Amino acid sequence: MAAAMVVIASPASADVQARADDAVEAYVETWREANGVPGAAVAVVDGDEVRTFVSGEDGDGDPVSAETPFLVGSVAKTFTSALVLGLVEDGRIRLDDPVNRHLTWLDAPTMTVRQLLTHTAGYTVGDGLAVSERFDNEPGALRRAAGDLEHHGTPGEYAYNSADYLVLGALVEEITDKPFAAVAQEDLFGPLGMKDTTADDDGASTLAAGHRHWWSWTRAYDPGFDESGAPYGYVVSTLDDLVTYASAHLAGQVLPRGLEDDAWSIHEVTGPGRGYGYGWSVEGGDRRRVHHTGATPGYFAHVSLVPGEDRAVVVLANSYAEKRAPSLAAAAADIDELARGGSATVKGGDPLLSSAPWILAAAVPAGLVLVLVALRRPSSSTLRWVFATAAATAAVALALLPSLLGVSLGFAVTWLPDLAVGVVAGSVTLLMLAAAFVGGRVGRLRAR
Template sequence: MPEPVLPSTARTLLARTARVQREGRAPGLVAGVVRDGGLAWSAGRGDVAEPHTDVQYRLGSISKTVTAVAVMRLRDEGRLALDDPLDRHVPGTPFGDRSVGQLLSHLAGAAAESPGGWWERVPGGPLADLRLSGEHVVLGEARRFHYSNLGFGLLGELVARLRGRSWEDVVTAEVLGPLGMTRTTPRPSGRAAQGYAVHPWADVVLPEPEHDAGVMAAAGQLWATLADLARFAAFLLGDTGDVLSPATLEEMAVPAGVDGSSPAWSAYGLGLQVLRVDGRTLTGHGGSMPGFLAGVFVDREEGTGGVSLANTTSGLDVLVPGLLADLRAAEPRVAEPWRPAEPPVPLEQLGVWYWGPAPHALRAVDGGLLHLGPLPGRSGRASRFRRDADGTWVGLDGYYAGEPLRIAGDHLDLGTFVFTRSPYDPAAPVPGDVDPRGWSATAGEA
């Protein structure tokens, strides 16, 4: 069980939650913070039954992340590749040449919504009922991020066809069940909140409809309790069990098409939103359906997560990043103690290396990794590297993500860049060779 937050922290979190519920005029709002694998604090405001952790609300697009987990399981089993064209698994759509990975990261150019009636408010049917055509391809592939509910409906169909059973059955058996999310269901079950629209100019409410979205269910169908959503936050923090490997979860959280080193951005990975808020990187997903708003985001560096569920269509301020900021300010994470560890390469291979005249440091870091980056106070490219089975080191992030690093006695070979022990060492295989006249105080003619 996680250690509860301090009473003063609980007061701060409750004050923020109460303010958001009142100012956003949500009929009911439940929220919590997660650390050490479970809820360390939670509260309900408004018309919320107790225990507030066991009332279902619609998750909306958080369902997309669950769908993405099911897709990545198929990838890890070798049943598909992210570069596979959709037509290989779901033939006959106008998106046949778009890849599975592009659909997961909203880079496939698919229309934002499915054709026909507003799918979030009217019942849906099978894929054939959508009657997709070329007009639903609105952008070229990999041209730009374009959020697509339709794309995730197609991914749900892919999951169903490759598994030979419905999307609902697959995610229940392979994701929700193993994570212990027994109160997460495709339709409301047991105690569940009624969804409402709140009038913009008066304090009156209107019930919103609920239905089976058919093939679009994979984009927003699921209902869950706060306790179950907290379990999903723990999953996003790395408690993946047998559902996914930690490496695959980390892969899902890599922003697509965005430079993650910039100070502020919002991006999308493989079924996960990635946000930069007040200098922190948060991963997770928000959700909305008529009558409901939801959010689950985690700060993996801090080891904390936040969850919220409300039964209102719109108007609620984003709550979770504020809860995480409050928790971080009141009870900052205490780092694990440093302990000596054997480096993954001989000591003589570590230390200063030069890319041309620019000094960089190669050092061992936690997890058996290497880090290559400029010396403090200098600008330049930096990346972490993991050793592959063949002895090559592969970049994990930054400019050198995916690039091979090979370590020789007198140089490093990194994606055609050669790092040497001294600036442009003439004894090393420097591309273009080194001018035999060497370094000089005179910048004469060549």
């Protein structure tokens, strides 16, 4: 009877799995098209079973495979956390050590290792962005970047940023007296068998161009590799290697046994039922999920673990846009749900960031028409000065838009290129409009 039940149940089980795989494959295709992703690589880990879904092309026009290299963005923070916790296990540092006990050149008298791990050291998003994308691949790059950091936040308050993990990378170098990339290779990537994962410029030579969004178009973007950003974002890996990494985490082979639960616990609450641990985002509840997204200009990555079910999902894409971030970040949880036989649909992007470049693009030709009109109308001198002042004020306000959003224009050029172009073009058009009102007035006075 038992044998008969197995014979009867197996085809049904296989059929359910096939439908789930078809649903995941369809989702990946729809998600890729909706977000302008030229190439994607996805894996679902279920115990010892791994199912992969690859689609599209890399930046060189070659088909994406499980061995295609991608930049992993802030997934690198989980690597840095593992290296730091390994040093804690070895007794070489302690979680509550003041950081400048080891980095004597760093101006951080009260900052601790634990605060850096949990983003409560007092650095802000802007502090990290100010030293990012330096593309410094010379020896000592981490120390130079960390040495240029400024400190504008409040110690003890949670603020997700890259500065914290830049300092942790410099700490790893100081304690081990080795380059960060070498420590990562010797203590993490090599032992786990992540043969195509690297944190140095030489190893990144096979990385094809990523892609950024310009309105509805996706364009290749290849600024180079940045070793100074390795501890928080610039690490190259593949789907195969990240599956190996995720599987090793589920098997308890990455984090020190005595620190794993602590690393995957909520230390800082970021929302209802969720928070941040040591280098991992944590969602509590009956089905605890630990995960981390990652983005660099041109690439997106997500590693999601459900330790209680021995499950993981890895998502890699060779395109990134801030306006598509909500949809990109939702994919791992959606794919997990589909792989378990549930249902999910591709989420939308950020409506404001999606529409703003189009609004600005449409406003520029309209503004140029107004410039021509403003040379002759209105005839009232008072109105012309009022309109000129309003146009100049609007130009300044538009130019300051990135600052009001908490970023610099340089950040917008790198991460939001279409919005940056719209801001600059719109500001120039408004200044031209203001000049037209004033110029028309001056011309009339001369004529008189």
